Amino acid sequence: VAPDFFEYFQALYPILRADPTLWCVSAWNDNGRDALVDPSKAGLLHRTDFFPGLGWMLLKNMWDELEPKWPLAFWDDWMRQPEQRKDRSCIRPEISRTITFGRKGVSLEKYDEKFIKEIYSAPLVKIEELQQGGSLRDPGPYRVQYSSRDSFKVFARNLGVMDDLKSGVPRTGYRGVVSFLYRGRRVLLAPPEGWMKYDISWS
Incomplete structure (x- = not known):
């Protein structure tokens, strides 16, 4: 620890x-x-x-x-x-405090409002732009949008993050959004704006 x-x-x-x-x-x-x-x-x-x-x-x-x-x-x-x-x-x-040897106080409404605004105001980019990197000048955040279970899995694999879902929830996801660094840039792998709930058939 x-x-x-x-x-x-x-x-x-x-x-x-x-x-x-x-x-x-x-x-x-x-x-x-x-x-x-x-x-x-x-x-x-x-x-x-x-x-x-x-x-x-x-x-x-x-x-x-x-x-x-x-x-x-x-x-x-x-x-x-x-x-x-x-x-x-x-x-x-962001930084784990453990390692593995195997493989009302806070207002949720205000947090979610700020969270959603930050996610969907981030520039929408194609995965190829992240992989090539030349046209992206800022450290991000940049948003990559998925629209289905399969597109989530393809994007996750190509960006190096875990692609499994449990009852529709991606690892580290909040409101369907997975936040991580890719080649020094903050990336938000996100569903379309207006997301309402997880699809438990996604696995």
Whole structure:
């Protein structure tokens, strides 16, 4: 674990307590490889609809809700099912605080309003423009839009991020948006504007 592992959770505990739209805090970024994150933003936090696992915190009342039906195996995928998540989100870091050896307080409405504005005001680019890079002068963010499960998977694979979905939710995604660094530029892999909910048939 990172030297600030416990301080990280201690700092976020009050936010978890205050915000009923959250159900966990995770120390893990599924797309946290060196080339995909900004090392100068160790304090950057993101909301995610995908349960990250690998070092996480929840409140006792959440455990009281989950414990009676806790599965004997594959609990991480179980946590990603809509029946458990109930449209609640987790906080995850830009920079992971753990590594793997295997493979009301905060206003959600204001956060979402700002989040959506930032996502959809980002310039829309083709994946080829990111890969070639010559015409892009800024560090981003740049938006790549997917419109189907298959286009998400193709773009994710080509940009080097994890392409799997659990009940329609992409790893690290929030409102369908996956944020990461690609060749030094911030990229937002996003659904069309007006996104409403996850399609649980996407997997």
